[in-house]
Amino acid sequence: MNGRTTMPALAVENLAVLHGERALVRDISFTIAAGGVLTLLGESGSGKSLLAQAIMGSLPATLRCEGRVAIGGEATGAAAQSSRHAGWGRRLALLPQEPWLALDPTMRVRDQVAETYALVKRSPWRGARDLAARALASLGLRDAAHKYPFMLSGGMAQRVAFLATHAAGAPLMIIDEPTKGLDADRRGEVLELLRAAQSEGMSLLCITHDIWLARALGGQLAVMLDGAMIEQGEAAQVLAAPQQDYTRRLLAADPGSWPARRETAPAPEGGAIVQVDGLTKSFGRQRLFSDVSSRIAAGEIVAVSGPSGSGKTTFGNIVLGVAKPDSGRVQRAPGLAPTAFQKIQQDPGAAFAPRIRLRQSLRDLVQLHGLDWAQLEALLTRMRLAPALLDRLPHQVSGGELQRIALARVLLMQPALIFADEPTSRLDPVTQQDVFALVLEHVRSRGSALLLVTHDADIVRSVANRRIALGSGAPAE
Amino acid sequence: MNIHPSPELVIDDAPARRLNRAQLAGIALLGVIGLFALFGPWLVGIDPARQQLERFLENPSLAHPLGFDQLGRDMLARLAHGARLSLTLAGLSVLSAAIPGTLLGLLAAWRGGWPERVLAAFADAVLALPGLLLVLLLSAFTPGGFWPLYVGISLALWVEYFRVVRAASRILLASPHVEAARLLGFGPLHIVRRHLMPELLPRLSTLMRFGFAGAVLAMSALGFVGVGLQPPTPELGVMMIELLPYYGEAPWLIGAPVLLLFLTLFGLLLLAPEREAA
Numbered sequence: 001m002n003g004r005t006t007m008p009a010l011a012v013e014n015l016a017v018l019h020g021e022r023a024l025v026r027d028i029s030f031t032i033a034a035g036g037v038l039t040l041l042g043e044s045g046s047g048k049s050l051l052a053q054a055i056m057g058s059l060p061a062t063l064r065c066e067g068r069v070a071i072g073g074e075a076t077g078a079a080a081q082s083s084r085h086a087g088w089g090r091r092l093a094l095l096p097q098e099p100w101l102a103l104d105p106t107m108r109v110r111d112q113v114a115e116t117y118a119l120v121k122r123s124p125w126r127g128a129r130d131l132a133a134r135a136l137a138s139l140g141l142r143d144a145a146h147k148y149p150f151m152l153s154g155g156m157a158q159r160v161a162f163l164a165t166h167a168a169g170a171p172l173m174i175i176d177e178p179t180k181g182l183d184a185d186r187r188g189e190v191l192e193l194l195r196a197a198q199s200e201g202m203s204l205l206c207i208t209h210d211i212w213l214a215r216a217l218g219g220q221l222a223v224m225l226d227g228a229m230i231e232q233g234e235a236a237q238v239l240a241a242p243q244q245d246y247t248r249r250l251l252a253a254d255p256g257s258w259p260a261r262r263e264t265a266p267a268p269e270g271g272a273i274v275q276v277d278g279l280t281k282s283f284g285r286q287r288l289f290s291d292v293s294s295r296i297a298a299g300e301i302v303a304v305s306g307p308s309g310s311g312k313t314t315f316g317n318i319v320l321g322v323a324k325p326d327s328g329r330v331q332r333a334p335g336l337a338p339t340a341f342q343k344i345q346q347d348p349g350a351a352f353a354p355r356i357r358l359r360q361s362l363r364d365l366v367q368l369h370g371l372d373w374a375q376l377e378a379l380l381t382r383m384r385l386a387p388a389l390l391d392r393l394p395h396q397v398s399g400g401e402l403q404r405i406a407l408a409r410v411l412l413m414q415p416a417l418i419f420a421d422e423p424t425s426r427l428d429p430v431t432q433q434d435v436f437a438l439v440l441e442h443v444r445s446r447g448s449a450l451l452l453v454t455h456d457a458d459i460v461r462s463v464a465n466r467r468i469a470l471g472s473g474a475p476a477e
Numbered sequence: 478m479n480i481h482p483s484p485e486l487v488i489d490d491a492p493a494r495r496l497n498r499a500q501l502a503g504i505a506l507l508g509v510i511g512l513f514a515l516f517g518p519w520l521v522g523i524d525p526a527r528q529q530l531e532r533f534l535e536n537p538s539l540a541h542p543l544g545f546d547q548l549g550r551d552m553l554a555r556l557a558h559g560a561r562l563s564l565t566l567a568g569l570s571v572l573s574a575a576i577p578g579t580l581l582g583l584l585a586a587w588r589g590g591w592p593e594r595v596l597a598a599f600a601d602a603v604l605a606l607p608g609l610l611l612v613l614l615l616s617a618f619t620p621g622g623f624w625p626l627y628v629g630i631s632l633a634l635w636v637e638y639f640r641v642v643r644a645a646s647r648i649l650l651a652s653p654h655v656e657a658a659r660l661l662g663f664g665p666l667h668i669v670r671r672h673l674m675p676e677l678l679p680r681l682s683t684l685m686r687f688g689f690a691g692a693v694l695a696m697s698a699l700g701f702v703g704v705g706l707q708p709p710t711p712e713l714g715v716m717m718i719e720l721l722p723y724y725g726e727a728p729w730l731i732g733a734p735v736l737l738l739f740l741t742l743f744g745l746l747l748l749a750p751e752r753e754a755a
Contacts, residue, residue, distance in 0.1 A: 322656060339662040350653040355675035364671065365661055406657075413661060 007073035009034045009172045009203030010055070010092075015067035015078050017050045017059065017227075024063070025050050025227040030220075032203050034171070037219030039235060040207045041250065043428035045398050047227035048207045049097075052174045055205070056094055057081030071172060089120035093170035097177045099161030103149040109160050110136060110145040116167035135163050139193070153309075154182055155189040162193055172203045179210045180426065183455030185307065191216050209428035211254040215239055223247045253429035255458035272297050272333055273416045273449050274319060274341075279328035281314055288314055289470045291328070296417065301443065301450045303460040306470035312453040315470060316343070316419040319451060333416070339369075342415040344439070346422040348402035352394040358405060359390035371412060379408040383438055400431030404438060411442050417449045425455065436463065503747025510741055514564050517557030525554040525711045534727050543733055547723050550709075556733050558711040564741065566623070566712075567692035570630040571685050578638025579681060583669060585639070586646035597643070600636045608633030609695065616704045626699065630692050637684055642677055649673050679750065686745040693738060713738055 008031040017025040025047040032038045042048050054065040059081060067078040071092055076083045084092070096102045104112055110132050117128035136145050139159045149157055158178065166173065175194065179187045187210070194217060198204060206217060214221055214235060221235035223244065231244045242248045251257065272295045280290040288311030296302055296319075304312045317323035319330055320341045332340070345351040352361055366373050380387065383404040389397055390405075397405070403423060410418060420439065424432035440463060443450045454460060460467060496504070518525075529549040537544040543552035585593040603611075612629030619625050649655060655672050697714025713734040720731040 320660065322660070339660065341660065343657065343660055345653045345657065347653065351657045353654050353658070353672045353675065356671050361671070364663070364667060368661075368663060368667070409661070 007034065008032060008070070009036065009072060010205060011068075011070040011075075012055065012078075013068040013070075015051065015054055015065060015069065017047070017054050017063055017065045019063050023227060025054065025065075028067070028229055030222060030229070030232060032172070032205060032220070035198070035201050035203055037198060037204045037206065037217050039214040039217055039219065039221045040205065040224060041209065041211065041214050041221060042224030043209060043250070043430050044400065046224040048224055049176060050227075051224070052094065052176055052205070052207055054078060054081075055084075055174060056088070056092065057084035058094075087170075089116060089165065089168040089170055091170055092172040092174065093165040093168075095158075095162055095165050095173060095175045095178065097180060100149060100152070100154055100157035102161055103157060103164070105149055108146055108148060109141070109152070112149075113160065113163045113167055116164050120168035132163070132167070135167065136160070139163065139196075153186070155186040158186075158190060159193055162197070166197070166202075171201070172205070173197065174205045174207070176207050177209070178206065179208065179213050183307070184457065187213065211239075211251060211429060212256065223250065250430055253433040255429075255432070255456050255462065258433070258458060258462040273336070274333065275331045276319060277329055277331070279315070279318060279325045279330070281311055281318065281323075281326050292468065292470065293328075294468055296449050296451065298416065298449055299444070299447045301440075301452060301463055301465045303464035303467040304451060304453045304470060305457075305460055305467050310470040312470055313346075313421050315468075316421055316451055316453055319417075320419050336416050339413050340416040342410040342413055342418050344403070344406055344410055344418060344420040344423045347426055348399055348406045349394060351406050352402070354394055357391060357393055358397070362390065362405075362409060365409060365412065369413070376408065376412055379411060380405070383408055400427050400435060403427060403431075403435050407435070407438060407442070411446070414446070415448050417451060418443065419451045419453075421453045422455065423452075424459075499747045500750070503744045506740060506744035506747065510560065510564070510737070510744065513557060514560040518554065518561055521551070521554045521557050523551045523554040525550060525558045526709055527551070534723060534730075536727075537729065543729060544727065546720060546730055548709075552730055552733060555711040555716060556737065559713045559716050559734060560737055562711065563693055563696060563713040563738075566627060566696060567689050570627050570634065570692045571688045573627070573631040574634035574688065575638050575681060575685055578635035579642045579677070581635075582639040582642025583646055583673065585643045586650055587665065593643075596639070600639050603632065603636050606633075609698070612695065612699060613704055616699070626696060630695055634688050634692070637688070638681065641680055641684060645677055645680060646673055649676055683749070686748060689745055690742045693741065697738070 011031040013029050015028040016023050028051060030038060040048050053059045055069055059065060065078045068075055069078050071087060113135060114128040114132035117123045117131045118125050123131060133145055136142060141156060141159055144152060144156055178190045194204060208214060218235050221238045222229050223231040225246050231238060231247050242251060275295045277293050279292045281288045304315055306312055314323055318325045320343055362376060366376060385401060385404055389401060394402060424435050427435060452464060532545045533547055533549040535545040541551055546552050581596055585596045611633050612626060615625035615629040649672060655668055658668050658672060697717060700712060700714035700718060716734045717731060724731055
């Protein structure tokens, strides 16, 4: 094990992941130098997570892999997945997607971190608790040591999960979508965490569809498409001068590079669809917002902005009539159907009855309102959705496709107002741009109003007519 | 169970809707037992109460495959009648616990507020009383009858269904897909049918399978302490108690109801979906 510093932290040769005879991931080769960073960029379904699982040796039993994986110079056949299990925590660690779901909800934070010290690093328990407390303090989590995971913010939970996975001193960490679903402030925290890890000499394999993060992390960058690595090189170079067509499209889809709203026409002056007056809402003792008044007119695109926890979703739900305000009132324009206000949810996977085939769900809707199935099919075609998709269950359809089906379902109702709650925060940039283009196209062509909640300031800048700012008690508008 | 055929999927990792081998075996086993309980008494065609004292404990023969019991009654006839009675009673009490329990659970989760509080308090009160005690109490009024057993077991069992359905429905009713369905204008019936029931049915079927087993065992136990159905009624539990003393001379006699009960419960367990059996 001497000369480890010169050994690459991770070397992958001709790795492939197969389902039966079909290759889901193929021909992957790369190395990460000790202390280096490789960012893996690609859209959902491009095989990034499968690649990480293959390296960890935790693929589902129905998949098998081929090729070679060398961790810290110790080479194993990729197929011998269990040979890498002994190194979990000690030689390689995985920071999972949405780490707040990966923490044990019934255990205090300090004990969770101490557990890794005690069980993986084999420190005595008493010492492990002290080590854990010190580690937490070093990341500014001293006060959180005795809290349970549900009491933490997303960023804090991520740091705790980082400590828990890193406690045994693994020099290589695989990080799966660390910024998924986080707003700009939290993304900054994640970046800081990763930079700190890097400065300690850790090697990182970061899987993401967040171009901002890839740019900020630097190091090496690889782009994946359909299970293959299509471009690899210095991050700065790839980002500045992408060689592949797909990479260019991917970079162009980043909201940061969307064109600013070319709104020469003044905000459309349709009649008011909904008028809200003096809305106030608190949860327990926490005041979300107070005295928000606004008037949303037909054809308007209104962004609701504010830091996480400022009640953006709650505000939208109140406008929809799904939630009740503590005080204030919501007045719909007279003559609107009860179904005139519709919502596009953040997680399309949760927006459909989970055990009912999509075709059945949509057919029920068409039947209920006496709509025309042909019209729905036309909508789906315009959204480039294959009709065969409808024969699947919701979880068998990718997020981007499902969000488009959800959009079609909402549009079918001819809504006067659509409340889009972070409609693309779980989608990769290309799909995100796609979905947004479709939303905007349909909203404009039908004159519906759009109430948009997003944490992405770039998107707001690019699409919204105006914004309603929610913040700590500050009256909006 | 859902045996309705679904169109074959050509997608990878589609959920295996087809029944696995264990489930098929369970269905076959329960089918045979069901047929035996349904048509057995008629096929055997012998009065289970008819005594031929001179033939007591006679060995099995072709005409009487299980021989005669201690009072010279045809054992196969008694087993068939016993199976019909026990399984019917268990099935009825499970259904009459599951249906109101589920409906009340849905109602409580849907309405919230005082109906939910009243129902939950009532359920807790029933739960505080051990189920067997409840049955004993009811049987004290009409000893040896069918109805107190049936009503008592149902009363003791409905609470489980109520609680499970209420807890699961509350979570489901707060989920984004139900919110979406409401916004799209769907009514309660649709939401129950498409959003709640598909999630609840697997849990209910687990509860029902265990409840069925529990009901059969409860009847046997009650028969054993002499408050359930009384001899000479051919009921599986009662028969076991009656035949226990003759274990040495004719083990097949007590073996028959025990084996039948075992196979029934085994068949029910085999029905469990794979992921639940782990």
